[in-house]
Amino acid sequence: MNPLLEVNQLTGGYSIGRPVLHDVSFAIEPGEMVGLIGLNGAGKSTTMKHILGLLEPQTGQIRLGGKALDENPEQYRASMAYVPESPILYDALTVREHLIWSATAYGVEERTYEERLVHLAKLFHMTPHLDKAAQHLSKGMRQKTMLMSAFLVRPPLYVIDEPFLGLDPLGIRSLLTFMNRMKEEGASLLVSSHILSTIEDYCDRFVLLHHGKVLVAGTADELREKLAARGGQEARTTRLEDVFYAWVGADDEDGGELIWRD
Template identity: 40%
Template sequence: MTLEVTHLTGGYSQVNTIKDLNFTVPSGSLTALIGLNGSGKTTTINHVIGLMTAKSGTISFDGLDSQKEAIQYQNSLAYIPELPVIYDDLTLREHIQTTISAYHLDAQKAEQEAERLLTIFRLSDKQDWFPIDFSKGMRQKVMIVTAFLADKPLLVIDEPFIGLDPLAVADLIELLQEKKAAGKTILMSTHVIEEAEQFVDDFLLIDQGKIRVQGKLKDIFKAFPKQKNINEIYFRLAKEVEHE
């Protein structure tokens, strides 16, 4: 099951934030979108999950067109946003139950998997808590748990490591590797670059709405031979924008 983005151009109102993007994410792999703030990473993700309509180009997953077969396409994906979206009136337990109901999951199997995920992220003893009691990191963990619980073949993640402590980051990385091994297709944006090298299969460096470089981290550095680390690459990109 492959995510295919072909000649994707889109953005807000009359401005094309992303321009002629072309990439694929095969099953059992993870592609990471990287780049400066405002480069087009989140806009790309918003098009992939269907929050925005492309001005031109296509997006498909396992042959399902995101526009022509929108319902089937949407049913194939789970999404973790950068900013957690949870319900203030529902306890953590009720968030789990709502996810099971919304995705029509097998209750017994889903509850077992939920307990496993809650244990991994040290939330098992907080199932009767309301979101008002959660820290930012805990809210992010709730989003991660519910998205993984849905167990969809396409997983789209926007900056998942923000707000997580180092232990939770390690837990998430292990789960991502687990999902890859299970054949899931994963698209993720991140600023955690050097740590991501251990589990990311392909990096897409987006600059001003275009793919500047695609490949392994070593390929990114080959394209910028004078820069020694990712921060220096970002500084160079920022200076290029200033001089245009």
């Protein structure tokens, strides 16, 4: 099976000559959820913007479904849905109108739209709020509207940046349940989050970025084992959060030169 998303030796950023990302490579298989983790400024959002096509790589290549953006821009963009860290909505439009707009943009048939709308509104406890304008929504409701718009269209790939910000515990549970369902149905998800304890049991693999480079990648167990091989057997039993801090701390102690390559 070929990867759905391939990021190959990506170097890039916001200005020529001052890259944020340095030789970043990873892949996501169909039906796989990958956690993109790292400190603030590590390059997570910049990586996502390159995948979305909002930034052009200085070197390297990104392929989605075997195609680069310049080979078929329409197909490339239609193959993913993006949820940004901060909700971006039109204040005058209602929740329902945002969902209609998303369905129309992705060519979702009316009957399918209606079925998915009912399910998503119930799942995220948004049924009473469907006809509220975005300007009257709480931050959590605005985030739920963004999530519902993405999940409504069922693309092969979801790119989700800090999805839990603003959500209450019930909203977080609903989101995790639905992301897991999408994965089981064959969709791939790239999820960036600082809440490692929340995503640890849901992501199949993790890519740890540090100073714009892939510091280490693998399953939670593989990250523990690689750390244990460097620092002792006790690392095998630590939480992902502890493993994360250990990797980042070791890299900083070594002057930022410790880059894991399988």
